[in-house]
Amino acid sequence: MKTILRNATVFTRKGFEKMDIAISGDRLLVPFDVSDIVQSDDVVFDFNHKYILPGFVDVHVHFREPGFSYKETIGTGSMAAAHGGFTTVFTMPNLNPPPCDYASLKQQLDIIEKDAVIKVVPFGAITENQKGRGMLSKMDEMADHVAGFSDDGVGVQADFTMEAAMVKVASLGKIISAHCEDESLNTIPYTGTTSASESVQAARDIELSAKTSCKYHICHVSAKETLDAVRKGKARGIDVTCETGPHYIAFNADIIKHEGNFRMNPPIKSPEDHKAILEAIVDGTIDMIATDHAPHSLEEKSKGFDKSSFGVVGLETSFAVSYTELVKKNVISFERLVELMSVNPRKRFGLDGGYIENGEIADICVVDTDVSWQVNPEEFFTKGRSTPFEGMHLTGKVIATFVDGKLVYQDEKER
Numbered sequence: 001m002k003t004i005l006r007n008a009t010v011f012t013r014k015g016f017e018k019m020d021i022a023i024s025g026d027r028l029l030v031p032f033d034v035s036d037i038v039q040s041d042d043v044v045f046d047f048n049h050k051y052i053l054p055g056f057v058d059v060h061v062h063f064r065e066p067g068f069s070y071k072e073t074i075g076t077g078s079m080a081a082a083h084g085g086f087t088t089v090f091t092m093p094n095l096n097p098p099p100c101d102y103a104s105l106k107q108q109l110d111i112i113e114k115d116a117v118i119k120v121v122p123f124g125a126i127t128e129n130q131k132g133r134g135m136l137s138k139m140d141e142m143a144d145h146v147a148g149f150s151d152d153g154v155g156v157q158a159d160f161t162m163e164a165a166m167v168k169v170a171s172l173g174k175i176i177s178a179h180c181e182d183e184s185l186n187t188i189p190y191t192g193t194t195s196a197s198e199s200v201q202a203a204r205d206i207e208l209s210a211k212t213s214c215k216y217h218i219c220h221v222s223a224k225e226t227l228d229a230v231r232k233g234k235a236r237g238i239d240v241t242c243e244t245g246p247h248y249i250a251f252n253a254d255i256i257k258h259e260g261n262f263r264m265n266p267p268i269k270s271p272e273d274h275k276a277i278l279e280a281i282v283d284g285t286i287d288m289i290a291t292d293h294a295p296h297s298l299e300e301k302s303k304g305f306d307k308s309s310f311g312v313v314g315l316e317t318s319f320a321v322s323y324t325e326l327v328k329k330n331v332i333s334f335e336r337l338v339e340l341m342s343v344n345p346r347k348r349f350g351l352d353g354g355y356i357e358n359g360e361i362a363d364i365c366v367v368d369t370d371v372s373w374q375v376n377p378e379e380f381f382t383k384g385r386s387t388p389f390e391g392m393h394l395t396g397k398v399i400a401t402f403v404d405g406k407l408v409y410q411d412e413k414e415r
Contacts, residue, residue, distance in 0.1 A: 001041045003405065004032060008047035008366065010356045011054060011338050021052065023362045026404040030358040045400070045414075047366055053338055054353050055087025055363040055401065057345035058315065059147070059177065060219055060243060060290035063089075063120065066107045067096025072295040072383050074108075075115040077315075080293070080382035082409035084315040085365035085398035088119040088351060089293075090177075094153040098130035099123075102141035109145060117408045118401075119363070123150040123177060126165050132156045139168050147349055148175035152219055155181035155201050162205060166214035175215040175349065178205055180226065181266075193266035195273070199225035206233040206240050217348065218242040220292050222266040224276030231285045241348050243290040246314055246321040247388050248277050260301040260308030262388045264292065278331055281340070288345045291318050295384025313384035317375055319367065321389060323396035334369075362405035371397040 003023040009016050010030070022032035038044070063077035081089050091108070099105035099122055112120045124142035128135045132154035139149060149169055155178065156162040169176050178201075185197040202218055206229055209216035221227060221242045233240045247264065252274035256262040268274075280286040294311025301308045322341065326332050332340075343354040352361045375392050377385040399411040 001039065001043070002029070003402075003407070004034070004038065004042055004044045005052060005366070006034065006044060006046050006048070008050050008052045010052045011335070012357060013355050015335055016051070021356065023402065023405040026362050028356060028358060028360045028362050028364070030356055030360075049368070049370065050399065051367050051369060052356055053085070053365050053367060054342040054346070054355060055365050055403065056085045056319065056341045057349075057351065058086050058089045058290050058293070058318070059217070059288065059345050059349060060152070061089045061091055061293040061315065062094065062295070062311065063091045064095070064295065065111055070297055073115065074111045074120060075117070076381060076383050077293070077295075078116040078118045078120055079409075080313070080315045080380060081118050082401045082403070083381045083398065084317070085319050085367065085401055086118060086315060087363035087365065087401065087403045088121065090147040090349070091120060091122045092150060092152040093123050093125040093130050098125045099142065099146070100125045100128050100130065101138040102145070105142050105145060118403050121147045123147055123152070125149065126151040126156055126176065127161065130154075133158065133161065136161070136165055136168060139172060143172040143174055146174070148177050148217070150177040150179065150219070152177070152179040155179050155183070157183060159204060159208070163208050163212065166208050166212040166216070170212050170214040175217055177217040177219055179219050180205065193222070195223035195225055195269060198223045198266055199229055202226045203229040206230070206238055209233075209240055210236070210238045213239070216240045220245050220248070220266060220290070221277070221286065222248050222269050222273060224273045227276050227280045227285055231280070234285065241287040242285070243288045244277050244281070244286050245290060245292050246318050246325075247312065248274070249281070249289070250321055250325050251388060256388070258305040260304060261312060261386050261390060263305055263308045263310055264294070264312050265310040281326065282332060287340075287348060289318065289322055289340045291315055293382070295382050296386060298385060301386040312386050312388055313380065313382050314387065316380050316382065317387060317389045317394065319398055320373070320394035320396045323369065324394045328395055362402055364402050365398055366400040367396060368399050369396045371395070373397055
């Protein structure tokens with residue numbers, strides 16, 4: 001049995017090409033000659049005027065399980081990811097228990113094995129209780145089972161702790177993905193990470209990366225000063241990459257609403273920071289887009305801008321927001337957006353795929369860039385409903401997602 005995808009525009013190493021492709025088992029047949037024998041049990045899709053892309057990869061999500069399943073589960077989070085065109089996501093370690101050794105990590109791995117509909121890869125914690133302080137976690141035990149190491153939600157506060165972590169992580173051939181937040185520089189109540197808090201710690205870590213030869217990735221960049229530090233580090237040949245999120249691409253502090261849907265950490269910053277983010281996407285300083293998908297309960301997000309929990313959901317709007325704000329507004333090409341959402345995260349974290357080519361893993365999504373739609377959180381698969389994009393009119397929609405050749409999501413209008 002094969003799955004035959006006809007008449008689509010396909011993302012290849014040469015760019016976009018019109019062709020038929022097929023899936024056999026978990027592999028792609030590219031191109032596929034429709035004059036070949038089509039078996040009676042083959043499934044045929046006509047994707048004329050649609051695009052087939054390598055499945056999106058989000059290197060920064062919170063699926064809340066184990067410990068906080070009232071916010072999200074591996075099942076609901078991975079279904080939301082499939083709805084958004086993601087075939088692989090990396091989950092952050094702020095869980096209960098946090099993954100600080102193999103025994104605690106295995107609790108999450110067992111749930112992933114049972115409930116995930118896409119590929120879900122955890123991060124291990126950097127410190128023993130994922131607090132940004134104290135002894136290091138048991139990284140040796142976890143290294144073969146994690147995407148890398150992070151204490152996301154907090155920054156590693158002491159220089160010597162981060163240096164020791166980088167020495168260890170480098171020896172394991174892994175990567176540190178850092179939430180940069182110097183707590184001593186968070187001087188404004190309720191707002192989360194300030195520009196200085198983010199950028200000072202990022203600059204420290206870039207220097208430590210140079211010293212230790214540790215691969216280093218910066219989470220959710222929001223400040224122009226952080227981008228300056230990354231740009232200078234890359235110019236020196238330091239092994240540093242970074243991500244930003246759709247909400248930093250779409251908004252600045254002058255146009256947000258002061259309500260729970262706009263409360264995240266780091267917060268959305270000034271128009272100058274917003275301009276710097278767009279420039280960094282264009283010039284390659286920003287390597288990838290990641291959602292920081294962080295669901296909470298309705299109660300936790302209904303306490304106003306100052307007191308609601310930090311975090312918004314983003315997996316099911318990421319492509320449409322990015323396409324609308326970046327491609328439709330001629331900031332970047334469609335090809336560049338695919339690099340940001342599919343190619344670059346795979347390269348950085350050592351994943352297969354990235355292009356639609358013969359013999360490659362069949363982790364793909366299909367998008368319709370002619371569709372306009374209005375964001376309604378009640379249509380989400382995630383348990384979370386808090387999104388700054390509620391009510392927005394967006395262009396571009398994921399209509400199908402395949403993981404290991406299996407159809408894990410299809411838009412009901414395409415059935």
